[in-house]
Amino acid sequence: MTPIVQRGTGEGVWFAPGRANLMGEHTDYNDGFVLPFALAQGTTATVAQRDDAVLTLTSHQRPGPPIEVALEDLAPGAITGWAAYPAGVAWALREAGVKVPGASIAIDSDVPPGAGLSSSAALECAVALALTELAGAAIPRRELAALARRAENEFAGVPSGIMDQSASLLGRAGHALLLDCQSGQTSQVPFTARLLIINTRAKHDLTAGEYGARRAECEEAARQLSVPTLRFITNCGDTSRLRDPILRKRARHICTDNERVLRAVTLLRDGKYAEVGPLLTQAHASLRDDFEISWPEADVAVEAAVTAGALGARMIGGGFGGSVLALVPDDRPAIRAAVTTAVAAAFAARAWTAPEFLDAIPSAGARRLTLRPPLARSGYPHAASAPGRDGPAAGATPQPV
Numbered sequence: 001m002t003p004i005v006q007r008g009t010g011e012g013v014w015f016a017p018g019r020a021n022l023m024g025e026h027t028d029y030n031d032g033f034v035l036p037f038a039l040a041q042g043t044t045a046t047v048a049q050r051d052d053a054v055l056t057l058t059s060h061q062r063p064g065p066p067i068e069v070a071l072e073d074l075a076p077g078a079i080t081g082w083a084a085y086p087a088g089v090a091w092a093l094r095e096a097g098v099k100v101p102g103a104s105i106a107i108d109s110d111v112p113p114g115a116g117l118s119s120s121a122a123l124e125c126a127v128a129l130a131l132t133e134l135a136g137a138a139i140p141r142r143e144l145a146a147l148a149r150r151a152e153n154e155f156a157g158v159p160s161g162i163m164d165q166s167a168s169l170l171g172r173a174g175h176a177l178l179l180d181c182q183s184g185q186t187s188q189v190p191f192t193a194r195l196l197i198i199n200t201r202a203k204h205d206l207t208a209g210e211y212g213a214r215r216a217e218c219e220e221a222a223r224q225l226s227v228p229t230l231r232f233i234t235n236c237g238d239t240s241r242l243r244d245p246i247l248r249k250r251a252r253h254i255c256t257d258n259e260r261v262l263r264a265v266t267l268l269r270d271g272k273y274a275e276v277g278p279l280l281t282q283a284h285a286s287l288r289d290d291f292e293i294s295w296p297e298a299d300v301a302v303e304a305a306v307t308a309g310a311l312g313a314r315m316i317g318g319g320f321g322g323s324v325l326a327l328v329p330d331d332r333p334a335i336r337a338a339v340t341t342a343v344a345a346a347f348a349a350r351a352w353t354a355p356e357f358l359d360a361i362p363s364a365g366a367r368r369l370t371l372r373p374p375l376a377r378s379g380y381p382h383a384a385s386a387p388g389r390d391g392p393a394a395g396a397t398p399q400p401v
């Protein structure tokens with residue numbers, strides 16, 4: 001006789017998306033504007049509550065025995081590696097007074113990690129939503145984003161702004177999210193499109209040091225211009241007052257990128273989608289020449305995409321590796337095909353690893369997918385087979401992290 005599987009109520013599958021940033025790069029920590037959107041690709045946390053006060057963590061992308069930690073042992077530095085992200089979320093929630101239950105958490109994802117698509121925020125936000133719901137805590141999404149960011153900054157030790165978690169938790173299908181990083185105010189901007197992500201698969205090992213250097217340069221530029229942050233420079237010509245050519249270029253990028261975010265919002269609200277394309281290509285030039293965080297594979301991908309008919313393209317993410325976002329006409333599949341062919345050929349000609357192409361469709365933010373996880377097939381259930389996931393996850397094969 002088949003045994004009856006007893007299930008508690010403390011179970012479920014939660015999903016949080018990765019994100020692409022349409023405009024506004026490195027503007028977040030300068031109190032400026034960003035315009036990200038949630039992707040259809042994302043991360044699931046299949047969670048079952050436990051009777052003891054222990055977290056067990058597994059990831060389909062990180063085969064191996066479960067990582068176990070007692071809730072009361074959670075402290076920054078206690079856990080390193082990928083598990084610091086979900087464990088950090090449990091820690092940040094406890095710090096905020098949430099009664100986090102013991103739980104077994106199984107992660108699965110179709111966001112390529114380190115590709116500038118924020119697999120880290122997708123992971124944090126899926127876990128944050130799961131644990132708050134299991135704890136019966138009602139935390140507004142904006143606060144939840146701040147807690148997930150705290151996990152990344154203080155527990156995983158990665159300095160980053162609030163953009164990624166905001167996009168993952170507040171994203172809405174068919175919209176981009178305008179985020180004012182000074183006031184924290186957000187607004188939804190209609191944006192129905194199918195963009196192309198080109199994962200250059202390149203990672204140049206400069207990320208952490210250069211990120212810190214850019215932050216310091218922006219602070220110094222603001223100090224010399226006598227403003228609290230570069231957000232307060234509204235006339236970009238004012239940056240020419242900076243004597244140091246490097247600081248001048250850094251400040252000019254931040255100022256012009258803030259302008260481009262606001263311009264893109266106006267264009268989208270006016271339904272002038274195609275005109276956002278040239279803004280993307282201008283942003284790439286600014287990131288390459290003024291902020292100096294592009295990398296050869298990104299420059300080649302942008303050039304090849306635009307030459308083949310993309311409306312515009314730019315590198316996204318922190319820099320020195322990751323993805324390019326290209327705007328291709330929605331109603332011209334031949335151009336899309338020409339762009340992918342041209343970029344793949346340009347990479348092949350240089351004997352570079354073939355790029356990966358993904359759809360970027362403005363999609364809904366984090367949510368619960370099912371009340372209960374699918375029955376275990378062998379061992380702990382994986383969420384890959386979870387029903388109810390909305391939107392396509394094109395070209396999204398789980399990859400080793």
Ligand code: ADP
Pocket residue numbers: 043059060061062081082083085107108109112113114115116117118119120121123317401
């Ligand atoms: P990005 O957020 O741009 O993808 P990050 O370096 O910020 O890149 O985050 C990637 C890190 O997040 C990975 O190295 C890993 O530690 C963690 N991570 C993300 N997704 C997963 C996953 N599905 N399973 C395990 N760890 C993950």
Ligand code: MG
Pocket residue numbers: 118119120121164
């Ligand atoms: Mg990240």
